[in-house]
Amino acid sequence: MSQLTVHINGKPYLLGCEDGEEARLKALAATLDEKVRAIGGDGALGDTRLMLMGALMIADEAAANTERLAELETENAKLHKLLNAADSRAVSIIESAAKRIEGMAAR
Numbered sequence: 001m002s003q004l005t006v007h008i009n010g011k012p013y014l015l016g017c018e019d020g021e022e023a024r025l026k027a028l029a030a031t032l033d034e035k036v037r038a039i040g041g042d043g044a045l046g047d048t049r050l051m052l053m054g055a056l057m058i059a060d061e062a063a064a065n066t067e068r069l070a071e072l073e074t075e076n077a078k079l080h081k082l083l084n085a086a087d088s089r090a091v092s093i094i095e096s097a098a099k100r101i102e103g104m105a106a107r
Contacts, residue, residue: 009036009050031058 002019005012006029017025035054039045045053 006030006033008033008054009047011047 001016002022003014003016004022004025005014006026007013008029013029015025015029032051032054035057036050039050039053039057
């Protein structure tokens with residue numbers, strides 16, 4: 001297990017993580033730091049409230065992304081159905097054309 005220090009709103013926090021996960025933890029901490037600083041981390045709100053608000057902002061983005069993913073998966077399923085229908089229609093048209101050509105060739 002590794003330990004590393006991340007900085008949120010200019011303050012150091014010592015955290016533990018699995019070996020090899022240090023870069024990911026630093027990136028996640030940087031995201032939280034960005035949100036906390038965007039709120040206005042001048043100290044008036046207090047560290048706990050700043051962290052909570054930053055975490056809620058990230059949770060909101062995650063929820064929006066989850067909702068968007070569900071919408072895209074639904075749209076993808078609809079497009080696959082349309083594609084399958086178009087494929088079936090194309091096969092039917094080609095088979096029909098092949099039969100007509102065979103009929104003309106047999107004359």
